[in-house]
Amino acid sequence: MTFAAPAVRFRAVTRHFGPVKAVDGVDLEIAPGEFFSMLGPSGSGKTTCLRLIAGFDQPSSGEIEIFGVASAGVPPYARAVNTVFQDYALFPHMNVLDNVAYGLMVRGVGKRERHAKAAEALALVKLGQHGDRKPVQLSGGQRQRVALARALVNQPRVLLLDEPLGALDLKLREEMQVELKALQRKLGTAFVFVTHDQGEALSMSDRVAVFNEGKIVQVGPPEEIYERPRTEFVARFVGGSNVLPAAVARGLGGPDAPCSLRPEAIALLTGPAPEGQAALSAVIEDAQYHGAARRLLVAVAGAALRLAVSIPAGEGGGLGPGQAVTLGIPLSALWPMEGAR
Amino acid sequence: MSIAALPAPRAGVLRGLSDFLLRRPGAYLALLLVPPLLWLGIIYLGSLFALLTNSFFSVDEFSGTIDYTLTLSSYGQLFQLANLDIVIRTVLMAAAVTLASAALAFPVAYYAARYAKGRMKAVFYLAVMMPLWSSYLVKVYAWKLILAKEGIVSWIADTLGVTVVLDGVLALPVVGGPSLSTSYIGTFLVFTYVWLPYMILPLQASLERVPGNLVEASEDLGAHPAQTFRHVILPLALPGMIAGSIFTFSLTLGDYIIPQIVGGSNLFIGQAVLIQQGTAGNIPLAAAFTVVPVAIMGLYLWGAKRTGAFDAL
Structure with a gap:
C-alpha cells in the first residue's frame, strides 16, 4: 500500500443486472478523509456503487481498490469499510449497546472492553443514556445515530452512508x-x-459526483457543480437551473451553446438594461412567496421558453400572474454546457 | 339547485344497523367477537376445566365407580413406576422428534424464505403441504409397509448389500427391535415425517420476516457467515422455531395412533389415556395423564420466554 493511495478507486467499473446497466463504466477516486457525495435521481447507480464498495455486490467488469488493495473477491466482512444503512438495519433483538458493540463482538473483543467502546461511540452521537433500550423504543433520529455509532465504533477507514437522512x-x-x-x-x-x-x-x-443513468456526469467541489454545470442534466438536477437553448443564448449576445442560467442571477428591470445585461420581455405565470425569496415562473415573449426567477422577497411585492415584466440577464451568468445528459 | 353536503339519514333496518355499528365501533367489535368467545369459553375452556376437575377425583377400586371427593391420588398413580415410564418415554420421544424436525426443517425453510422465488416458491409450498392433504391413517400404514421386515427399506438394504448396517441399527439397545416397524426408531421416523410440515411452515414464515439488510449489516460489521447465522438469523428465527416446536412437541405428546401402528408394545401417553378412559374405565387417571402434556407445554413456553425466545417478536 502506498502512502498516496486513494481511499476508494473505481477503474472502469460496470455492473449489469441482466440487460440493465446499473453502473456503466465509472471511474472515480475518493481521497482519504474526504467527504464525498454521490448525488443523483433514484436508479442512477449511486447506491449500486456504494454496495460495490461495501462488497454486497461485485462489479461485472472493472476494478475497485480500497486503500490501494484490489477488492475483487473480498467479502464484506473482510473490508475496512462500514455502512450506515438507509433504514438503519438495527438488530431488533439486541439493545442499543449490543447493537453498537456488535462489530467488536464478532471480532472477539471482550465484553467489558466492547461495552466501554460502544458507550463511547454512543456518547459521540449524543445517545449515552440510551444503551439499554431496544431499537423500537427509539425515534427515527435516534436510530439513525445508533446506526452511525455502530459503524463508527469499528473505526472504519471509509464510512459509507446510504441516504442516511432520508x-x-x-x-x-x-x-x-x-x-x-x-x-x-x-x-x-x-x-x-x-x-x-x-x-x-x-x-x-468536499466533492460531489453527479450520477445519471449509471454514469458519473460531473465530479467536483460543490461550487463548481452548482455554478459551472457540465451538462443540462446537472444544471437542472442540482438546484433547478434554467437551461437556455443555444439559439436563445446567441440571441442575447451570449455563447452559441445551450447555457445554464441560475434563477437568482436574473434580475427584474424597471429601466433600460445596464452594461453587461440583456433585456428580455416576459409574462409572469406564477409567483410564489418563499420567505427569504420570491420565485417567479415567467414565459418569455416570442419563444417557447419558461424561466424560473428567484428575487429577494423584498422586491416585487405586487407581482402576480399575467403581468408583463422585463428580465435583466447578466451575460456573465450564461454558462455554456456540453450536452444534454 | 344546491347539493347537500351530507346525505339524509338512510331508511331501512339493515342500513340503520350498519350506520349504528359504524358510529359505535365497540358494539361492532362485540358483535364480531361474542360468538367465537362463547365457543372458546364454554366448549373449549369448559371441557379443559372438566378434564382438570376429573383428574382430582378417584375411582373406587371395588365398585369401579367414581368417587367425587377431591384427592391427588390419580397424580400419585402417575408417579408409579409403570406410569412414570410412559410419561418419560413420551416426553423423550417428543423431544427427539422436535429436535429432528427442527434440524430437517431449517435448511428447507431457509431456502424457501431467502432464495426461492415465484415458481420455486409454489413448488415449495406444494411439497410441504401435499402430505397434509392425504389421510393421516393412510400415511401411517404406508410407513408401516415401508419399514416392515419384508418392506421397502429392508429390500433396498438387501439390494445394496448393506443389510449389515440395517441389522446393526436394529441391534441397538432400547431403540432397536426385530424390525424398523416394531422399534422406537420406526415410531420416531413416522412421527418426524408426519409433523415435519408443522415445523417448516412457521419457521419459514419467521425467516421470511428477517430483513435481508440485517444480514448485510451483520456482514458489513465484520461477522463471518457462521457468526451472522448464530447472532442474527437464529435469534430472529427462534420464535418461529418455538412455534413449530409447540406443534411437533404437543402433537407427539398426545398422539395414540402412530405408536400403536408403528413401534413396540410399550405405551405412550395418548395410548394410556385411551386405555384408562376406555378399557380400564379409570377416567380420573386418564384425566391426570392428559394434564401431563398441558403442564409440560406450559413449562416449555415459560422456559422459552425466560430465555428470551420471544424478544424478537
Whole structure:
C-alpha cells in the first residue's frame, strides 16, 4: 500500500443486472478523509456503487481498490469499510449497546472492553443514556445515530452512508447534516455519502459526483457543480437551473451553446438594461412567496421558453400572474454546457 | 339547485344497523367477537376445566365407580413406576422428534424464505403441504409397509448389500427391535415425517420476516457467515422455531395412533389415556395423564420466554 493511495478507486467499473446497466463504466477516486457525495435521481447507480464498495455486490467488469488493495473477491466482512444503512438495519433483538458493540463482538473483543467502546461511540452521537433500550423504543433520529455509532465504533477507514437522512423530518435532517459534517472533520474518516438531495450534497461535501443513468456526469467541489454545470442534466438536477437553448443564448449576445442560467442571477428591470445585461420581455405565470425569496415562473415573449426567477422577497411585492415584466440577464451568468445528459 | 353536503339519514333496518355499528365501533367489535368467545369459553375452556376437575377425583377400586371427593391420588398413580415410564418415554420421544424436525426443517425453510422465488416458491409450498392433504391413517400404514421386515427399506438394504448396517441399527439397545416397524426408531421416523410440515411452515414464515439488510449489516460489521447465522438469523428465527416446536412437541405428546401402528408394545401417553378412559374405565387417571402434556407445554413456553425466545417478536 502506498502512502498516496486513494481511499476508494473505481477503474472502469460496470455492473449489469441482466440487460440493465446499473453502473456503466465509472471511474472515480475518493481521497482519504474526504467527504464525498454521490448525488443523483433514484436508479442512477449511486447506491449500486456504494454496495460495490461495501462488497454486497461485485462489479461485472472493472476494478475497485480500497486503500490501494484490489477488492475483487473480498467479502464484506473482510473490508475496512462500514455502512450506515438507509433504514438503519438495527438488530431488533439486541439493545442499543449490543447493537453498537456488535462489530467488536464478532471480532472477539471482550465484553467489558466492547461495552466501554460502544458507550463511547454512543456518547459521540449524543445517545449515552440510551444503551439499554431496544431499537423500537427509539425515534427515527435516534436510530439513525445508533446506526452511525455502530459503524463508527469499528473505526472504519471509509464510512459509507446510504441516504442516511432520508427518513428524517426537515429540521432533524438539517441538524444531522451539521453534526455529520462536524463528526467527519473530527474523525478524519473518508465519508461516501449517497443522496438524491442536492442541498444536502452541496452543503456537506468536499466533492460531489453527479450520477445519471449509471454514469458519473460531473465530479467536483460543490461550487463548481452548482455554478459551472457540465451538462443540462446537472444544471437542472442540482438546484433547478434554467437551461437556455443555444439559439436563445446567441440571441442575447451570449455563447452559441445551450447555457445554464441560475434563477437568482436574473434580475427584474424597471429601466433600460445596464452594461453587461440583456433585456428580455416576459409574462409572469406564477409567483410564489418563499420567505427569504420570491420565485417567479415567467414565459418569455416570442419563444417557447419558461424561466424560473428567484428575487429577494423584498422586491416585487405586487407581482402576480399575467403581468408583463422585463428580465435583466447578466451575460456573465450564461454558462455554456456540453450536452444534454 | 344546491347539493347537500351530507346525505339524509338512510331508511331501512339493515342500513340503520350498519350506520349504528359504524358510529359505535365497540358494539361492532362485540358483535364480531361474542360468538367465537362463547365457543372458546364454554366448549373449549369448559371441557379443559372438566378434564382438570376429573383428574382430582378417584375411582373406587371395588365398585369401579367414581368417587367425587377431591384427592391427588390419580397424580400419585402417575408417579408409579409403570406410569412414570410412559410419561418419560413420551416426553423423550417428543423431544427427539422436535429436535429432528427442527434440524430437517431449517435448511428447507431457509431456502424457501431467502432464495426461492415465484415458481420455486409454489413448488415449495406444494411439497410441504401435499402430505397434509392425504389421510393421516393412510400415511401411517404406508410407513408401516415401508419399514416392515419384508418392506421397502429392508429390500433396498438387501439390494445394496448393506443389510449389515440395517441389522446393526436394529441391534441397538432400547431403540432397536426385530424390525424398523416394531422399534422406537420406526415410531420416531413416522412421527418426524408426519409433523415435519408443522415445523417448516412457521419457521419459514419467521425467516421470511428477517430483513435481508440485517444480514448485510451483520456482514458489513465484520461477522463471518457462521457468526451472522448464530447472532442474527437464529435469534430472529427462534420464535418461529418455538412455534413449530409447540406443534411437533404437543402433537407427539398426545398422539395414540402412530405408536400403536408403528413401534413396540410399550405405551405412550395418548395410548394410556385411551386405555384408562376406555378399557380400564379409570377416567380420573386418564384425566391426570392428559394434564401431563398441558403442564409440560406450559413449562416449555415459560422456559422459552425466560430465555428470551420471544424478544424478537
